[in-house]
Amino acid sequence: MKDLRIGIIGVGTMGADHAERVARKISGARLVAVSDPDTDRAAAVAAPLGDVRVIGDPLALIGAPDVDAVIIASPGFAHAEQLAACLEHGKPTLCEKPLTMDTESSLRVVEAEHKLGRPLIQVGFMRRFDPEYAALKRLLDSGELGRPLLLHNVHRNKTSAPHFRSEMIVRDSLVHEVDVTRWLFGEEITRVTVHAPKPTGLVADGVLDPQFAVFELANGALADVEVFVNFQVGYEVRCEAVGERGSATIGLGVDVLTRSAGHWGGAVPEDYRTRFATAYDVEVQRWADAAARGGIDGPTAWDGYAAAAVCTAGLESLAEGRPVAVELARRDEVLG
Amino acid sequence: MKDLRIGIIGVGTMGADHAERVARKISGARLVAVSDPDTDRAAAVAAPLGDVRVIGDPLALIGAPDVDAVIIASPGFAHAEQLAACLEHGKPTLCEKPLTMDTESSLRVVEAEHKLGRPLIQVGFMRRFDPEYAALKRLLDSGELGRPLLLHNVHRNKTSAPHFRSEMIVRDSLVHEVDVTRWLFGEEITRVTVHAPKPTGLVADGVLDPQFAVFELANGALADVEVFVNFQVGYEVRCEAVGERGSATIGLGVDVLTRSAGHWGGAVPEDYRTRFATAYDVEVQRWADAAARGGIDGPTAWDGYAAAAVCTAGLESLAEGRPVAVELARRDEVLG
Amino acid sequence: MKDLRIGIIGVGTMGADHAERVARKISGARLVAVSDPDTDRAAAVAAPLGDVRVIGDPLALIGAPDVDAVIIASPGFAHAEQLAACLEHGKPTLCEKPLTMDTESSLRVVEAEHKLGRPLIQVGFMRRFDPEYAALKRLLDSGELGRPLLLHNVHRNKTSAPHFRSEMIVRDSLVHEVDVTRWLFGEEITRVTVHAPKPTGLVADGVLDPQFAVFELANGALADVEVFVNFQVGYEVRCEAVGERGSATIGLGVDVLTRSAGHWGGAVPEDYRTRFATAYDVEVQRWADAAARGGIDGPTAWDGYAAAAVCTAGLESLAEGRPVAVELARRDEVLG
Amino acid sequence: MKDLRIGIIGVGTMGADHAERVARKISGARLVAVSDPDTDRAAAVAAPLGDVRVIGDPLALIGAPDVDAVIIASPGFAHAEQLAACLEHGKPTLCEKPLTMDTESSLRVVEAEHKLGRPLIQVGFMRRFDPEYAALKRLLDSGELGRPLLLHNVHRNKTSAPHFRSEMIVRDSLVHEVDVTRWLFGEEITRVTVHAPKPTGLVADGVLDPQFAVFELANGALADVEVFVNFQVGYEVRCEAVGERGSATIGLGVDVLTRSAGHWGGAVPEDYRTRFATAYDVEVQRWADAAARGGIDGPTAWDGYAAAAVCTAGLESLAEGRPVAVELARRDEVLG
Structure with a gap:
């Protein structure tokens, strides 16, 4: 070949x-x-x-x-x-x-x-190709945890680039959790609320960081996402799925556990290249x-389109401070 | 004496x-x-x-x-x-x-x-008297994590009593996180949204379990709470505070870590009496x-009053499916 | 009363x-x-x-x-x-x-x-009154892990007092693991080897720290102990029991888990008063x-006597660099 | 190319x-x-x-x-x-x-x-190519933990093949820790003691499993290894290095952490192919x-030779129940 x-x-x-x-x-x-x-x-x-x-x-x-x-x-x-x-x-x-x-x-x-x-x-x-996310997907699909009910996501970066604007949190960061949520639960997102709490003092004025989003899914399940791109500590991506009979968490990360100078623990990766290599x-x-x-x-391509539709609604929610419905074409009408 | x-x-x-x-x-x-x-x-x-x-x-x-x-x-x-x-x-x-x-x-x-x-x-x-919550409070007050921005809470029970009704999740369970949030962050809660996703199939019809609440605080910080009183697994109370320079989590719980039958891990306590003895x-x-x-x-007593005010708003949010402002008397007017 | x-x-x-x-x-x-x-x-x-x-x-x-x-x-x-x-x-x-x-x-x-x-x-x-050790004892007695085979112990202090001598590691520190081993496994210790590897450079000349002891029990089980009284990090006591069908570890200790400055983890207690309060x-x-x-x-009192007998053998092993049998009176002859 | x-x-x-x-x-x-x-x-x-x-x-x-x-x-x-x-x-x-x-x-x-x-x-x-071992090696070489003093190893398999004999534990399993110890500490092993405690009841008569080995290194450091090839639970390889100023552990393994049926924890891999893929x-x-x-x-090839020399001494120690010196040619005489 x-x-x-x-x-x-x-x-x-x-x-x-x-x-x-x-x-x-x-x-x-x-x-x-x-x-x-x-x-x-x-x-x-x-x-x-x-x-x-x-x-x-x-x-x-x-x-x-x-x-x-x-x-x-x-x-x-x-x-x-x-x-x-x-x-x-x-x-x-x-x-x-x-x-x-x-x-x-x-x-x-x-x-x-x-x-x-x-x-x-x-x-x-x-x-979707990360071994931990893939294992979580298999676990959910196995039915061991019962029907999925809730998904808690955390998405943190060490710092953002100087030219960073609030909208990029939705477009470039939150978009990953949009796909993760749709993929893990196998459902479209129908309504989005993006909360903008008082920002960290370590960003430029006017940048809304962190943000906290709530996704409502077509089947009634709920997902939430903390996105915090100036967390200072390092890169951290965590995800906990809650089903009717239990929960499962990925992204806790143990590699080398050290004990030194009054402290036990490990390193938080610098950025996504280490975590998702x-x-x-x-x-x-x-x-x-x-x-x-x-x-x-x-x-x-449909996954890319659906993510775009959710992010568009998220940007509107962020701007107007209220829940916004996601407008998505009917899949069967587009794809037959 | x-x-x-x-x-x-x-x-x-x-x-x-x-x-x-x-x-x-x-x-x-x-x-x-x-x-x-x-x-x-x-x-x-x-x-x-x-x-x-x-x-x-x-x-x-x-x-x-x-x-x-x-x-x-x-x-x-x-x-x-x-x-x-x-x-x-x-x-x-x-x-x-x-x-x-x-x-x-x-x-x-x-x-x-x-x-x-x-x-x-x-x-x-x-x-407030639990050693882990007390340690978290000291850590936040020390300023080591910077100004507190977000609080993620998880509150799960194994099963609820037969006569359980949706409102009791707010009054009897969520009320603990109301106090925890006010106490840890030292701020009143000003607005509440209680989401009711599609319930688990393991409760009676009409019971809204789990629920997911979002609290907005007077200083702009945000807290969220998953309450799930029919989690099947056991009793689990977790809390993660996120500040400008880091985060801290309690309730992860390691006591005896076992390895047996293809599995590593530990026991989830049966109820609050074990966890909070x-x-x-x-x-x-x-x-x-x-x-x-x-x-x-x-x-x-003020703490009890403030919790009541938040729960009342929470019940209204649950019933009407929208954010509800918390009506609280001015502390200085009441207490001088 | x-x-x-x-x-x-x-x-x-x-x-x-x-x-x-x-x-x-x-x-x-x-x-x-x-x-x-x-x-x-x-x-x-x-x-x-x-x-x-x-x-x-x-x-x-x-x-x-x-x-x-x-x-x-x-x-x-x-x-x-x-x-x-x-x-x-x-x-x-x-x-x-x-x-x-x-x-x-x-x-x-x-x-x-x-x-x-x-x-x-x-x-x-x-x-024996520590909640974690007590839980480990219950687990071993339950038979869930099968017959106990091995016990790995770690006993570390931050630093020792200035007048510290090598023998005190056996008499004052190791003696705790002597009792823990006898109690958890319900057997007397019959032979002891105490190894003295090259000492840390952070103690006075002539002090043998760390030490590593191997206990052989009457029923053929084996226990080992690292004692390191100048570990610099803090106080750490860990114990892993290995049975025919699994293992169990205590002393891993999660209280508040923080993420800050490129690091996740928690505090190591300063000394035994915190850990064993x-x-x-x-x-x-x-x-x-x-x-x-x-x-x-x-x-x-018999437990005190048996510990003394093991420590005496341990001191001889430390001095002579070879396994030493423990000389213990027959319990039935003494106690009838 | x-x-x-x-x-x-x-x-x-x-x-x-x-x-x-x-x-x-x-x-x-x-x-x-x-x-x-x-x-x-x-x-x-x-x-x-x-x-x-x-x-x-x-x-x-x-x-x-x-x-x-x-x-x-x-x-x-x-x-x-x-x-x-x-x-x-x-x-x-x-x-x-x-x-x-x-x-x-x-x-x-x-x-x-x-x-x-x-x-x-x-x-x-x-x-040596496992990301966790490689990270541990880098950490030791960095000097952050001070001079290495002790190495604790655990090497467990779920079950052994039917034709398994005691010597294979030394030749096929322990040999990995022989290389790991030499490589991590950068020193030859000079003396070996292999203890054979009373075997698990879940192997054929005459098979000595588990075994517990103590390695003395040329610079006075000490390493110990539990090898247990019928652990029943699954495949587990752990390693803790202890230095003058702290310790570091690998092989703790968190991938997906689940909570279900009264239990929190994760899966233990079935065998080495999963763990070391x-x-x-x-x-x-x-x-x-x-x-x-x-x-x-x-x-x-020298590493292969040195491992063979240590295993030969280990087999002798196992057979005779005493410490055995490792006979190794002088490296400079062989390799100039």
């Missing part, structure tokens, strides 16, 4: 990370091209990775005959056009979240893909394996 | 437990009288505890010259009258929650006590010591 | 602690007299505790008609004579470890008590209750 | 696992040949893995010009001859433990490799990368 030839669009932190992953870590695939408006950076990323071309125009990369599949790691505003090109060329695509910048354009991606008759687009909700590797390996067969193996 | 002579009103589960505690466990105090409408039960409780009188009329017990201090463990509807009598006779009183059945009558107790010019009534919020002992010992000096050493 | 009138011999750290415990914490007993060569210190300890006499001569305290029961907290070399006096006067006695300074004199105490025909002497192995309270309460009925409720 | 072409000798459980790993999981390498006396099994293993030859004679596989590097997963008795052939052909080799069956033949391997002037043989002590992947990836450059990146 020939290696799958992959091109990557966007070589910022995430794209560069994927470039190294494809070139050095996963099997059955190799990196053949990268594209970025900053061609110097693209060349610098490509250089140590062997025989990798730099292509200025992302649409040219998508169309290149020696590119079998595409990873989109460009800024969100560029996704709609690039995804359309990928669909047009029939190239399997792993698209980092968000699918697109708003609910409507996301729905159009879903519809365009649906017309092709087979899934080509996988969205980069990589938590395996998840990214597994995600890309499984996607590459599926792409070589012409399909996907992970979150679909 | 002479022992404090204590009389107990009500010898149900809690009152009988206090009777044994006063008679056998705490120092500097002894039990001299009990009162209960069920005089046979009162006699049965008194018999093994030495020289303890049974007094039919609770008001007679309160007025008895050989009763220095009173523990009220009667049903909540009887509290208002009994508390008035305690105040009239100037007897230090430990009153199990609720202070009274509604916000207004609670406020009248606060006002009546205030006129006396010294605190006589302590409310039985015993979690020490808290009750410490509460009553400290109250008795304070009572011997004519004062209290714990939650005040 | 009249309060048990207790006299305490020796008011160093432990004796003064017991004085306050008897006077203020436990019920059914009161402190009437203290004795210490340092009469100024004895007077200072007695003063705030109410009506407590200072008696210069410990034997006079033991003989005093208003002293019903005695706590011996004097240095070990004084125990033999004081225990003989307690037996002579038929006074129930709680004797801090060691029972006496050597195996032979301990055996004479056992024999003298045996002649009286009823147990009067309880030895201060207070770990409850154990001491329970020990003295149960002993006082039993003493009021003329008996004991805890480790017997 | 061309892929490294790997041949595997022996396709039992471990060899078949490596075959799939090389063919499907690691990058920069591919599987070209397998050899096994059971050629049917070899063919069955090769079939789904693409273009993989079956070669009957292992020495022919080693000599094949299209085999760049060799993994030896044959029974231990075959290793000496196969390693000699690998050295003769200058093929980089990953050899599963044991290096050879006895100390002397292991030393001859070390000497033969040394004559070649470059390391070709890596021994399959894969724990990542370690094996990392080991083989790093070895293949190094082999492509003509070297190794892991435990050396």
Whole structure:
């Protein structure tokens, strides 16, 4: 079997990370091209990775005959056009979240893909590939805890970038728990409330951090999420599912437990790359394996669309301080 | 120093437990009288505890010259009258929650006590005496975690009694987190939302269990509470405080950690008596010591009143499915 | 029932602690007299505790008609004579470890008590009253883990006193695990090896710290103990029992779990007073209750004797670097 | 860079696992040949893995010009001859433990490799590649805990195979802790005591399980190991290092923490494949990368020899019930 030839669009932190992953870590695939408006950076990323071309125009990369599949790691505003090109060329695509910048354009991606008759687009909700989340999903599906009733999520980063704005908590952070909630419970979110308590004093004026969201699901279950992107301590992602007969928690994290200087405990990881390193590797390996067969193996375009719809409602709730209903097209009407 | 002579009103589960505690466990105090409408039960409780009188009329017990201090463990509807009598006779009183059945009558107790010019009534919020909650309070007050921002609470019972109704979750269970939140953060609760997700299938039709409450505090901080009184697993009370520079959790509970039959872990306590045994002992010992000096050493009548006000708002939120503001008298107007 | 009138011999750290415990914490007993060569210190300890006499001569305290029961907290070399006096006067006695300074004199105490025909002497192995050790004992006795095979112990102190010598690790620290092992497994120790690895650099030259002991039991089970009295971190006591069908560990200790500054975890207690506060309270309460009925409720003189025999063998092993058999009289020959 | 072409000798459980790993999981390498006396099994293993030859004679596989590097997963008795052939052909080799069956033949391997002037043989002590062990090693090397003093190891399997004999505990299980101890502390083991307490009743008569070993190191540090291969519960590997200023533990393992049916806790893995899956992947990836450059990146032939010497002494201690000195050639005399 020939290696799958992959091109990557966007070589910022995430794209560069994927470039190294494809070139050095996963099997059955190799990196053949990268594209970025900053061609110097693209060349610098490509250089140590062997025989990798730099292509200025992302649409040219998508169309290149020696590119079998595409990873989109460009800024969100560029996704709609690039995804359309990928669909047009029939190239399997792993698209980092968000699918697109708003609910409507996301729905159009879903519809365009649906017309092709087979899934080509996988969205980069990589938590589904984290061993702990995957174990939690299996446990819930086993029925051992009874019917799922509640989901408590905690999502904390050490600090945010200087240009950070309140909306990004919803779009870039909360969006992970949107997908986790939909996936773990197998239900759409129908109503969202985002609370903005008095912010920590360690952010710029006007930034609402932490935030606390409550999701109501179609079947009546409830999920809540603390997002706190300036927690100072480190990166922490925790999730507790409560069912009729018990609960299960992941993200407690024991690695090395030390006792020193009057204290017992362990280290909190610096950021998501440490915590989710395996998840990214597994995600890309499984996607590459599926792409070589012409399909996907992970979150679909619909998942990306549904997440966009929930985040849009969340932004409205944050702005207006009240619960907001999620407006989602009927799945059977869109996908038949 | 002479022992404090204590009389107990009500010898149900809690009152009988206090009777044994006063008679056998705490120092500097002894039990001299009990009162209960069920005089046979009162006699049965008194018999093994030495020289303890049974007094039919609770008001007679309160007025008895050989009763220095009173523990009220009667049903909540009887509290208002009994508390008035305690105040009239100037007897230090430990009153199990609720202070009274509604916000207004609670406020009248606060006002009546205030006129006396010294605190006589302590409310039985015993979690303040639990070593773990006390350690969490010290940690928050130390400033080590920065300003408190969020409080996540979990309150689970194994099963509820057959006659259980949804309102009791707010009045009897959530009320503990009301006090814990006010006490830990040192702020009044100003707005309450109680969510009722689809109930567990393991309760009678019409019972809303679990419930999920969100408290907004006067200083903008936020607290949330899962109450689930038919959790099936056992009794679990957890609390995580999140500050600007870190978080702290109590209630994780390690006692004996076993490895057996493919599993590692420990036991979940059956009910509150196991989990909070020490808290009750410490509460009553400290109250008795304070009572011997004519004062209290714990939650005040105001704390009981404030809890009643929050629960009243919580019941309204539960019934109407929307956030409800808490109506609380101004403390300085009432207490000067 | 009249309060048990207790006299305490020796008011160093432990004796003064017991004085306050008897006077203020436990019920059914009161402190009437203290004795210490340092009469100024004895007077200072007695003063705030109410009506407590200072008696210069410990034997006079033991003989005093208003002293019903005695706590011996004097240095070990004084125990033999004081225990003989307690037996002579038929006074129930709680004797801090060691029972006496050597195996032979301990055996004479056992024999003298045996002649009286009823147990009067309880030895201060207070770990048997610690809730965690007690739970471990119940678990082992339940048979849930199958027959006990191995016991791993860890015993660490923050730092030792300046005058500390290697032998004290065996006599004062290891002796607790000697009793714990005998009690948990219900078997005598028959052979001891004490290893002295290269010492930590943080003690004076010539002090062998840490030490590592291996106990072989009469039924073939094995126990090991790390004792490290200059661990720098704090006080840590852990114990894992391994049976045919599983294991159980105590002493892991979760109280408040914090996340701060890149770290999760909790505090290690400073010393035994924090860790075992409850154990001491329970020990003295149960002993006082039993003493009021003329008996004991805890480790017997035989337990004190057996511990002395094991420590004597341990000291020989430490000095000679080889396993040493424990020489113990036959219980049935001594106690009939 | 061309892929490294790997041949595997022996396709039992471990060899078949490596075959799939090389063919499907690691990058920069591919599987070209397998050899096994059971050629049917070899063919069955090769079939789904693409273009993989079956070669009957292992020495022919080693000599094949299209085999760049060799993994030896044959029974231990075959290793000496196969390693000699690998050295003769200058093929980089990953050899599963044991290096050879006895100390002397292991030393001859070390000497033969040394004559070649470059390391070709890596021994399959894969724990060095486990993320937790690696983190513990980094922590010790950082000096944060001070000089290492003690190492406590626990090594438990659910059950052993029917044909299991006592000696295999030392050769196949304890050997891992031999390497872990030498590697973590960077010192040779000079004396070994293996204790055999009364065995669990759940093994055949005559099998000594559990065993408890004490290692004395050249620098005076001490290590102990519980090996219990019929623990019934599952697979558990734990390690606590104690230094002058603190301790660190790995293997506590939290993945999904559940609360159900009166119990909190998690699952104990069934066997080493679950616990050490990542370690094996990392080991083989790093070895293949190094082999492509003509070297190794892991435990050396000397490490395999030293482990054999310690195990030989351990077997003697087990048989004779006394401490046994480890006889090891001087490293500088052998390796110059």
